[in-house]
Amino acid sequence: xxxxxxxxxxxxxxxxxxxxxxxxxxxxxxxxxxxxxxxxxxxxxxxxxxxxxxxxxxxxxxxxxxxxxxxxxxxxxxxxxxxxxxxxxxxxxxxxxxxxxxxxxxxxxxxxxxxxxxxxxxxxxxxxxxxxxxxxxxxxxxxxxxxxxxxxxxxxxxxxxxxxxxxxxxxxxxxxxxxxxxxxxxxxxxxxxxxxxxxxxxxxxxxxxxxxxxxxxxxxxxxxxxxxxxxxxxxxxxxxxxxxxxxxxxxxxxxxxxxxxxxxxxxxxxxxxxxxxxxxxxxxxxxxxxxxxxxxxxxxxxxxxxxxxxxxxxxxxxxxxxxxxxxxxxxxxxxxxxxxxxxxxxxxxxxxxxxxxxxxxxxxxxxxxxxxxxxxxxxxxxxxxxxxxxxxxxxxxxxxxxxxxxxxxxxxxxxxxxxxxxxxxxxxxxxxxxxxxxxxxxxxxxxxxxxxxxxxxxxxxxxxxxxxxxxxxxxxxxxxxxxxxxxxxxxxxxxxxxxxxxxxxxxxxxxxxxxxxxxxxxxxxxxxxxxxxxxxxxxxxxxxxxxxxxxxxxxxxxxxxxxxxxxxxxxxxxxxxxxx
Amino acid sequence: xxxxxxxxxxxxxxxxxxxxxxxxxxxxxxxxxxxxxxxxxxxxxxxxxxxxxxxxxxxxxxxxxxxxxxxxxxxxxxxxxxxxxxxxxxxxxxxxxxxxxxxxxxxxxxxxxxxxxxxxxxxxxxxxxxxxxxxxxxxxxxxxxxxxxxxxxxxxxxxxxxxxxxxxxxxxxxxxxxxxxxxxxxxxxxxxxxxxxxxxxxxxxxxxxxxxxxxxxxxxxxxxxxxxxxxxxxxxxxxxxxxxxxxxxxxxxxxxxxxxxxxxxxxxxxxxxxxxxxxxxxxxxxxxxxxxxxxxxxxxxxxxxxxxxxxxxxxxxxxxxxxxxxxxxxxxxxxxxxxxxxxxxxxxxxxxxxxxxxxxxxxxxxxxxxxxxxxxxxxxxxxxxxxxxxx
Numbered sequence: 019x020x021x022x023x024x025x026x027x028x029x030x031x032x033x034x035x036x037x038x039x040x041x042x043x044x045x046x047x048x049x050x051x052x053x054x055x056x057x058x059x060x061x062x063x064x065x066x067x068x069x070x071x072x073x074x075x076x077x078x079x080x081x082x083x084x085x086x087x088x089x090x091x092x093x094x095x096x097x098x099x100x101x102x103x104x105x106x107x108x109x110x111x112x113x114x115x116x117x118x119x120x121x122x123x124x125x126x127x128x129x130x131x132x133x134x135x136x137x138x139x140x141x142x143x144x145x146x147x148x149x150x151x152x153x154x155x156x157x158x159x160x161x162x163x164x165x166x167x168x169x170x171x172x173x174x175x176x177x178x179x180x181x182x183x184x185x186x187x188x189x190x191x192x193x194x195x196x197x198x199x200x201x202x203x204x205x206x207x208x209x210x211x212x213x214x215x216x217x218x219x220x221x222x223x224x225x226x227x228x229x230x231x232x233x234x235x236x237x238x239x240x241x242x243x244x245x246x247x248x249x250x251x252x253x254x255x256x257x258x259x260x261x262x263x264x265x266x267x268x269x270x271x272x273x274x275x276x277x278x279x280x281x282x283x284x285x286x287x288x289x290x291x292x293x294x295x296x297x298x299x300x301x302x303x304x305x306x307x308x309x310x311x312x313x314x315x316x317x318x319x320x321x322x323x324x325x326x327x328x329x330x331x332x333x334x335x336x337x338x339x340x341x342x343x344x345x346x347x348x349x350x351x352x353x354x355x356x357x358x359x360x361x362x363x364x365x366x367x368x369x370x371x372x373x374x375x376x377x378x379x380x381x382x383x384x385x386x387x388x389x390x391x392x393x394x395x396x397x398x399x400x401x402x403x404x405x406x407x408x409x410x411x412x413x414x415x416x417x418x419x420x421x422x423x424x425x426x427x428x429x430x431x432x433x434x435x436x437x438x439x440x441x442x443x444x445x446x447x448x449x450x451x452x453x454x455x456x457x458x459x460x461x462x463x464x465x466x467x468x469x470x471x472x473x474x475x476x477x478x479x480x481x482x483x484x485x486x487x488x489x490x491x492x493x494x495x496x497x498x499x500x501x502x503x504x505x506x507x508x509x510x511x512x513x514x515x516x517x518x519x520x521x522x523x524x525x526x527x528x529x530x531x532x533x534x535x536x537x538x539x540x541x542x543x544x545x546x547x548x549x550x551x552x553x554x555x556x557x558x559x560x561x562x563x564x565x566x567x568x569x570x571x572x573x574x575x576x577x578x579x580x581x582x583x584x585x586x587x588x589x590x591x592x593x594x595x596x597x598x
Numbered sequence: 599x600x601x602x603x604x605x606x607x608x609x610x611x612x613x614x615x616x617x618x619x620x621x622x623x624x625x626x627x628x629x630x631x632x633x634x635x636x637x638x639x640x641x642x643x644x645x646x647x648x649x650x651x652x653x654x655x656x657x658x659x660x661x662x663x664x665x666x667x668x669x670x671x672x673x674x675x676x677x678x679x680x681x682x683x684x685x686x687x688x689x690x691x692x693x694x695x696x697x698x699x700x701x702x703x704x705x706x707x708x709x710x711x712x713x714x715x716x717x718x719x720x721x722x723x724x725x726x727x728x729x730x731x732x733x734x735x736x737x738x739x740x741x742x743x744x745x746x747x748x749x750x751x752x753x754x755x756x757x758x759x760x761x762x763x764x765x766x767x768x769x770x771x772x773x774x775x776x777x778x779x780x781x782x783x784x785x786x787x788x789x790x791x792x793x794x795x796x797x798x799x800x801x802x803x804x805x806x807x808x809x810x811x812x813x814x815x816x817x818x819x820x821x822x823x824x825x826x827x828x829x830x831x832x833x834x835x836x837x838x839x840x841x842x843x844x845x846x847x848x849x850x851x852x853x854x855x856x857x858x859x860x861x862x863x864x865x866x867x868x869x870x871x872x873x874x875x876x877x878x879x880x881x882x883x884x885x886x887x888x889x890x891x892x893x894x895x896x897x898x899x900x901x902x903x904x905x906x907x908x909x910x911x912x913x914x915x916x917x918x919x920x921x922x923x924x925x926x927x928x929x930x931x932x933x934x935x936x937x938x939x940x941x942x943x944x945x946x947x948x949x950x951x952x953x954x955x956x957x958x959x960x961x962x963x964x965x966x967x968x969x970x971x972x973x974x975x976x977x978x979x980x981x982x983x984x985x986x987x988x989x
């Protein structure tokens with residue numbers, strides 16, 4: 019699906035990001051009214067910025083891909099990503115803003131008055147950030163591969179370069195406005211095409227997604243295999259073309275793929291006939307359309323456990339993501355932090371209406387992705403597939419541009435946060451130079467990781483980052499804010515007891531090939547056991563070490579929970595001043 | 599298992615042996631004569647009593663030091679009093695504590711060490727008399743030290759007298775500490791809120807010139823003036839937010855523009871992300887005042903002031919730049935080192951010192967300047983600092 023327009027769109031987004039970053043949305047005023055008078059960013063701006071930074075590769079391409087492949091179980095991803103903000107809103111947002119902490123390590127130090135707790139939180143934040151950056155880069159590679167045919171690493175490299183250079187040159191200065199703009203760009207890029215696609219689907223007769231037994235090719239479809247792929251055919255199908263099948267070389271000839279497994283060599287190109295049932299890539303269970311449309315029947319083991327684990331990870335993981343917390347600092351006070359979160363909920367909900375539609379339409383129009391395994395590409399391929407001519411090309415370009423915006427904005431936010439953690443807590447290099455070195459490091463490490471990971475679905479990888487955050491930093495925040503009994507020893511033990519197993523499970527699933535063992539789901543969806551473990555260890559160890567309760571815990575609680583305008587907070591700035 | 603136990607036993611025995619040998623040789627080598635040993639023990643006890651005394655005559659600390667002081671005097675009981683009550687009683691027979699103040703009264707009157715005979719009716723009480731010595735700080739008796747014993751020997755009186763003098767010395771140091779802290783606070787308070795008299799005069803004249811021609815503007819300016827002075831004169835809190843500080847700067851610039859008119863050009867560019875950052879109170883406004891003064895001094899053509907507040911990851915960067923006459927770098931260096939008076943820059947040295955004291959030496963002012971080439975001052979403030987934002 020090489021498309022000139024799409025390449026232009028990706029380039030425009032990349033260059034635009036650099037230009038906006040360098041020249042900034044420099045709202046300078048010779049007479050100084052605007053910023054000082056309004057004093058802070060309004061919740062709407064801030065909420066858009068949070069949305070812009072939060073809607074990552076997983077949201078833009080990943081969710082649609084998973085729903086396309088596995089069906090309604092995967093709807094828990096968008097639900098969870100959004101509901102995570104609800105938990106953040108009710109339990110954490112306002113106290114966190116009142117604490118004056120700028121990052122999670124700051125909060126750890128402020129609440130527990132311990133450098134060690136801070137160090138552990140820093141390392142975990144770093145691990146979560148990198149785990150989250152990895153799928154962004156993979157998504158970028160996939161997008162560029164889909165629209166230009168370039169190798170996977172090119173997209174990852176471009177995103178890393180753009181983001182690193184931009185952040186290093188101090189380009190993310192007006193980051194709030196850039197990110198706010200990105201949200202609306204992404205919303206447009208995903209909404210406009212789907213409106214057209216639904217109209218086209220209606221025109222085609224609003225075909226049911228579950229009517230044929232298996233997804234079928236709508237027309238003769240030519241499929242290129244860029245990797246060696248093992249596929250599974252449920253019904254025998256006649257194919258034509260050149261390439262290698264099961265070690266047999268054929269040149270421009272026809273062949274019947276019988277029911278069963280077949281290995282297709284790299285570089286093969288075959289045409290599949292109209293009406294034929296689509297074979298599946300062997301790592302994906304071969305479902306009928308009927309089982310696809312039902313929950314808990316996508317063929318994964320222990321589907322109920324998987325769903326609950328996903329719910330726990332996403333509901334509780336949002337608050338532990340390093341780039342989410344930073345945005346709350348821009349709120350002037352706890353009330354504004356709450357209002358911002360409320361608006362974010364609305365903005366995210368609107369956005370998440372769209373990806374499932376792409377996934378569902380993909381069953382009808384781009385079923386061959388089930389065979390190549392590139393399910394994440396469904397959002398990118400659909401517009402050009404469903405609408406012929408320049409219209410489809412333009413819509414496809416819009417989607418590709420939006421996807422790239424998603425990779426760039428989320429990665430920028432993450433790299434800025436990670437560079438902050440690195441320069442402050444790991445390298446201990448202050449100033450501009452330290453920040454620049456840290457930025458390079460923050461970008462290069464995940465880039466290196468993309469070369470060894472096994473290409474699991476983007477949203478699944480993000481799910482793992484959420485699981486680690488939910489098992490380690492979430493207990494720290496929740497218990498740190500809501501319990502006076504947590505001790506420094508307990509905090510450290512809890513973070514490690516939850517975070518280390520989750521991280522290990524995540525790395526194992528990411529860097530080793532998926533296998534069929536019964537415990538596979540425990541590793542790929544670890545949250546259901548690691549989160550309770552983290553909470554339990556933190557609380558129990560705290561009860562066992564009552565002498566290590568940090569000093570001044572009652573004062574800390576007052577600062578976290580008392581509304582600012584009571585003036586109870588003696589040390590911090592008083593915004594009420596003496597005007598009363 | 600057997601092997602493991604044997605190994606553990608050998609390790610423990612060996613460790614104990616090494617420890618005993620080490621302690622033994624150390625004592626023998628370092629304290630060879632009796633006089634040295636006595637000196638060591640006396641000074642060590644005195645040294646242990648010193649830190650609590652430095653906190654003054656308050657019950658908790660006095661109790662700790664009284665324990666060591668009693669060891670020094672080797673008496674059954676010892677008491678410390680301040681001017682009104684017994685703050686610490688160390689040792690046996692605490693029932694005598696009630697009458698300690700009556701003896702202390704006498705010592706407060708005379709200011710000299712006295713011995714009292716206090717007969718005790720209880721059979722096992724080892725206390726028969728008290729030696730009470732005054733604790734004299736800067737010529738004033740602030741408390742007493744009372745040593746209780748079976749009999750008041752001349753030796754006990756002399757020893758008590760010496761110990762009391764030594765303790766009074768420590769209390770004097772405590773007083774010194776406190777006044778030094780007070781001095782620093784007073785200095786900060788005095789320097790942080792200095793509005794130049796010229797500024798008040800100039801502002802009021804500028805406002806006066808508008809009263810007839812443009813009453814509305816005059817009113818706005820007066821309100822700015824009121825807000826600005828209220829902010830600058832405020833007494834509470836050493837910290838404020840960047841937003842508050844910038845608002846004060848805004849008011850200040852409005853007043854200066856009223857005076858200079860079109861000649862004063864100001865560019866203000868603020869990243870909204872840094873507005874909630876906590877900064878030391880009045881750490882920027884004097885810099886802006888300095889920039890206005892240097893930027894407009896001895897010039898007919900317009901002066902340009904640029905103020906930027908940028909988001910720099912974990913810190914906020916504020917730059918204040920003017921295109922005026924600049925400063926002599928050597929003179930500036932001396933000002934920042936605190937040598938010359940404030941002629942080279944209004945409060946530059948003070949702001950520099952306050953920033954360093956709060957955030958550490960790497961967060962001092964950075965000034966780029968040369969004669970005739972303008973001045974650029976950069977302030978960096980960490981967004982989060984344990985000492986300020988911490989709970």
